[in-house]
Amino acid sequence: MRYLHPRVLILSTPYTFFYKFVVSTVGMALPAFIGVGLFMVSSGGSVVVMLIMLLLLCIGVAIGHHYSMLKLVKLDESGVLIISNYLTEIRVPLNQIVAIRENIHHPEKQTRYRVNRPFTRYIRVEFAQPTAYGLWILFAPDHRGVYRDPPHPIAEELRYAVKNAGGTLKSGMEWG
Numbered sequence: 001m002r003y004l005h006p007r008v009l010i011l012s013t014p015y016t017f018f019y020k021f022v023v024s025t026v027g028m029a030l031p032a033f034i035g036v037g038l039f040m041v042s043s044g045g046s047v048v049v050m051l052i053m054l055l056l057l058c059i060g061v062a063i064g065h066h067y068s069m070l071k072l073v074k075l076d077e078s079g080v081l082i083i084s085n086y087l088t089e090i091r092v093p094l095n096q097i098v099a100i101r102e103n104i105h106h107p108e109k110q111t112r113y114r115v116n117r118p119f120t121r122y123i124r125v126e127f128a129q130p131t132a133y134g135l136w137i138l139f140a141p142d143h144r145g146v147y148r149d150p151p152h153p154i155a156e157e158l159r160y161a162v163k164n165a166g167g168t169l170k171s172g173m174e175w176g
């Protein structure tokens with residue numbers, strides 16, 4: 001965990017900016033360029049090429065949308081969660097948080113594309129009242145060190161802070 005100054009704890013990974021802007025842009029642009037290249041090489045409107053272009057476009061939009069949703073999250077010692085999308089910053093009292101969920105991958109749900117151990121990739125924070133970013137936000141926690149067993153230390157720190165601020169959390173710590 002990193003401290004901005006003694007009163008503010010940064011919960012998000014230092015790579016949030018990179019994920020939000022670089023990965024999402026490349027994730028949208030690369031499939032589009034590949035699709036256009038296929039179209040130009042095939043010299044025309046073959047149905048198969050058009051379907052591949054549509055598939056690549058959908059993949060690019062999904063990747064771009066997924067990573068562009070990430071927020072920079074900081075925890076203030078005064079009982080406030082500071083959330084930023086790098087353009088605007090909002091402050092949400094900790095007692096307004098109703099759920100903190102992790103997307104934990106379990107070995108029993110293993111597919112050939114998943115890692116064979118539980119790990120947290122994102123944390124979802126849900127609010128009692130809508131904020132400028134909606135009823136929930138998503139952030140990538142700082143992942144220095146290997147956290148093999150859930151819950152993630154940052155999720156636990158946030159749960160502890162919410163309980164100390166007088167908030168009540170829904171049961172169930174995972175989604176997906």
